Amino acid sequence: MVNHEYCTQNTDNELVKLSLADPDHFFCLIRKYEEKLLHYIMRISKFRKEEAEDVLQNVFIKTYYNLNGFDEDLKFSSWIYRIAHNETISEIRKKISRPSVPFEKEDIDRFEDAFDIIKEIDNSFSRQKIDEALSKLDEKYREVLILRFLDEKDYKEIADILKKPVSTVGNLILRGKILFKTEYEKLK
C-alpha cells in the first residue's frame, strides 16, 4: 500500500525506480515535493495559488514523462527543482509578467538575517520592501537569491537547478546580495 509511512521508507532514487514500475509510487514523490515546489513557483512568479498549482501539475507530469532521463549523479530534488524552474520561467514568459515574491514570516526572518537587515516591527512592511527590492533585481540575481535564502539550497544544488557552473552561482549570489541591499536601502 502506498501511504505516508511507505513513502518515507524509500529514498528519492528508490522511489524513481518504483515509479517507473508502477505510477502509484510516483504519489510519494509528488507528496514530498508539492508544497516546496508550490512555494518555489509562487516565489519566482507572480502567479496566484491556483495558477501556480496548474504549473505544478505540469511539472509533475513532465517529471514523470522524463523519469527515465533522471541522472542519478544529481539529487532528485535538484532535478525536479530544475524542471519546476524551467516550467515556471516558460509560463512567466507566456504571461509576460514581472514576478514578485510572496513571503511567509520565516522567509522574512531568513532574509533579514542573511542580509543583515534591521528587523522591522511590522512584518508586512518588511515583506513589501523585500518584495519590491527583489522585484527590481534582474532575473538572474533574483532566482539565485530565492533559491539560496528562501529555499535554502546550497551552491551545488543551485548550480544543478539553474544549470550554471558553481563559480558562476557564487558570483551571482555575491553580486545579487549587493544589488539587493542597495535596492533595499533605497526604500528606507
Add this chain to the structure above:
Amino acid sequence: MMDNIENKNVSQIVLAKIKEDGIKPISKKYFDFKKVIVWSSIGFLVLVGVISFSIIFSILFNNDWYLFDRLGFSFILKTFPYFWLASLFLLAILAKFYYRKTASGYRYRLTVVVGGYVLLTVIGGAILSVAGLGELIEESFSQNISVYRGVMFDKKEFWSHPEEGLVSGQVVLVSEDGDTIQLLDFNNNLWQVNIGETIIGKKVQIRKGEFLKILGELDGKGCINAEQIRPWGRNQINKDKDVGRMMR
C-alpha cells in the same frame, strides 16, 4: 491505493491524468540514444580537431621559414593556415554546444570547455603530426579536393616566380661536373640552374626525377643562379639543421 494522506489535490489530479491519458515515461533507450549521439558528436569533433591541428603543425613545420628574411611579413600572411584555424574555431564552438548538451556540461565555464577542447586537439594533433599523418592528410586533400586547393596557400604558384628568384620543378638533367642542372617547372618551362655555389640540404638529392625548390637569382641570360636548394615535399622538418653542406 493512496490512503492515510491528506490534501490529495495535486497528487490525485496528476496521478489521475497520468492514468487517464495513458502517459508513460519516455523509454530509457531514447535517453541512452541521445547520450550516444551527443558523445559521438563530441568524439567526432575532437577527432576532426586533432586532424586539423596535425595539419596546422605540419604546415607550420614545413613552411619555408628561411624565406622570411627575404620576403618579410608578407611571407607569413601568404602562408598562414587561415582555413584550418577558422575550422578549429568553428569546431570549438560546436564542441562547446554539444558538451553543454551532456548531463554535466553546464558545470564548466565556457573558457574551461573550449580550453580543454583546444588542449586535447593540440596534444592529439602534435602526436599525429610527429607521426607524419598531418602531412599525409594535407597532401591528400591538396591532391583530391580542388576547392581545398582554392582556399589554401598555393605552394606551386608561390614557387613559380623566377623573376623573384623562386623556381621549382623536376630535375630533368644533371651536368657531368654537377655544376648545373636542368629543371622543368610546373608551367613546363625548362630552366638552366647553376648550383656550383649553392647551399644544399642534406636530404636533397641532385638527380634526375627529383622535385626541388630553388631560391636564387635570375641572370640576364635566362639562367638561375641558385643560392639554396630544398626538397619539394616531405621530411623538411629539420631542414635548418641540414643546411650547410656546400657543393664545393
